[in-house]
């Protein structure tokens with residue numbers, strides 16, 4: 001049996017490997033997405049005081065540290081059994097929205113725009129940021145400006161761009177500086193204009209990708225995400241909702257501390273990433289997806305005017321339930337619109353300046369769960385502690401984990417469509433990588449993907465012998 | 474009877490009193506000598522070896538914190554050789570335990586970290602020991618993380634000499650030395666501990682901290698211990 005391996009999918013966060021297996025006739029028979037890094041976080045945090053978890057776990061990833069910080073702090077709030085001050089809640093959501101904006105900007109502009117705006121079959125030597133600079137300098141400039149906006153807000157709030165220590169169990173450790181509020185409010189319109197421009201551009205361009213829409217994880221799964229009591233989109237808080245492939249309600253308003261009643265975790269033989277599934281349906285039938293695409297599928301509405309208008313248009317074009325993984329990109333832009341509107345709403349409320357931002361308490365519960373919608377999807381932190389507050393057990397379910405099963409199945413679908421066993425075209429292999437990038441997987445790492453090593457393709461024969469290697473830049 | 478003596482520190486002639494150490498005289502005259510295990514108000518033990526100085530006529534380096542002055546003493550506090558030794562001493566402290574500043578409560582307010590920065594310790598040239606060490610969370614208000622302990626004994630002395638409780642001691646030898654509370658009972662069960670927190674304030678690193686503070690949040694009031702001691706002088 002022949003085997004094609006795509007090592008280090010370039011332009012994704014972290015390290016991944018794709019193996020495409022060919023049968024003797026040279027047809028794609030199987031495809032897998034592996035995560036080869038071991039994350040020992042659940043093991044080595046045992047014995048540490050629970051309140052250190054936010055800073056320790058935010059080191060899981062240099063790309064979305066804020067997400068772990070928030071999910072972890074929420075789990076700690078539960079262990080302290082406190083309701084955090086209202087302004088602290090607002091400030092955490094504000095920080096989270098800034099993170100969503102900067103992360104979605106990174107995903108769309110920096111990581112995927114070369115494929116999306118230059119075309120999947122463009123010369124690989126030019127299908128990168130440099131090529132983008134030549135052909136779409138405005139889009140590139142917009143992307144950089146939008147990401148910088150998000151990062152600057154984070155920095156302004158947390159005084160640190162990467163790994164902020166501002167969010168703490170019980171709230172945040174400093175109130176909002178009125179000047180930071182003014183500055184951010186002044187900058188939101190420009191950021192919103194970028195997102196609106198990009199949406200307009202993407203709404204035109206998306207019809208140029210019928211094959212990708214057709215073949216990028218275009219299969220039925222369930223979807224999972226947080227929703228508010230009224231069923232609207234929630235990123236910072238809310239309860240879990242699962243909907244079926246046709247949009248039918250599967251489970252609704254599942255409280256965070258009850259997540260284990262709906263999510264089971266399978267371990268796969270060839271990946272260190274656990275594969276969560278919808279528990280009542282079993283593994284692997286309980287396959288579901290999370291992230292922007294899933295969130296827009298589960299939510300009744302966004303709850304902010306501009307985002308809701310965009311959501312209506314998106315649904316009128318692609319249906320109430322949007323199935324193709326290719327539309328993660330579109331969904332990301334709608335979410336960026338929502339996040340900016342939420343930031344405006346939060347900052348417009350003068351109560352956000354309150355100096356009551358932190359609750360202090362000891363260990364008042366032996367268990368705590370914190371769930372947020374990270375840029376890439378539902379993120380769950382669940383801890384147990386002893387009476388002194390030392391961690392005795394921890395479980396983390398990350399967004400890329402939820403999507404693990406769907407990603408594997410998606411790779412197979414794309415490979416069957418675009419990979420011909422006898423001839424591996426650059427465009428075909430790039431599409432496999434592009435699919436992975438559509439999910440924007442964040443592979444539990446601290447390495448920054450920009451400037452990653454060349455894409456290495458291996459073609460292996462029936463006895464695993466190396467037939468061919470192709471390296472691209 | 475203390476007498477006035479003349480000593481030379483880095484070429485400068487200074488007046489000192491017998492009984493004073495080189496470190497005390499240097500500090501009184503605004504000459505900086507790095508020190509870690511030394512704490513004003515506590516006895517000096519010479520544990521960390523960061524305050525080493527050159528004394529003319531003496532073949533080996535001497536710790537400034539424990540060496541008393543005498544008439545005519547000539548001391549050099551900074552030289553390439555001293556700098557090299559201090560760097561080695563710092564690197565060995567890091568190699569011995571598990572210092573992950575990025576997640577440490579004391580990061581930004583840690584004497585070890587500051588000294589490492591001041592001395593340009595950008596990496597450690599010795600293999601790390603990576604010992605598996607416990608965190609004692611048993612005390613209701615404080616926490617002891619052996620991973621960050623540099624065995625300086627400031628807590629031991631603060632507790633014994635100022636509070637008079639003598640909860641802390643060292644068990645084991647050499648690299649296996651461990652700080653223990655009350656014959657190896659968990660801190661929270663130590664019957665002599667008065668929960669005064671002086672050890673925590675005296676600790677130069679993130680080894681001892683108040684519970685509940687996140688990364689970078691633990692600032693210590695080190696002057697408290699020294700002030701208490703000076704107020705008791707002459708009692």
Ligand code: SF4
Nearest residue numbers: 572574577583678679
């Ligand atoms: S005790 Fe100091 S040197 Fe050690 S980890 Fe903490 S900040 Fe770093």
Ligand code: SF4
Nearest residue numbers: 622623625626628676
């Ligand atoms: S706990 Fe702190 S003060 Fe005590 S010996 Fe260790 S480093 Fe020194």
Ligand code: FES
Nearest residue numbers: 510519521522538
């Ligand atoms: S300060 Fe002198 S040996 Fe530590």
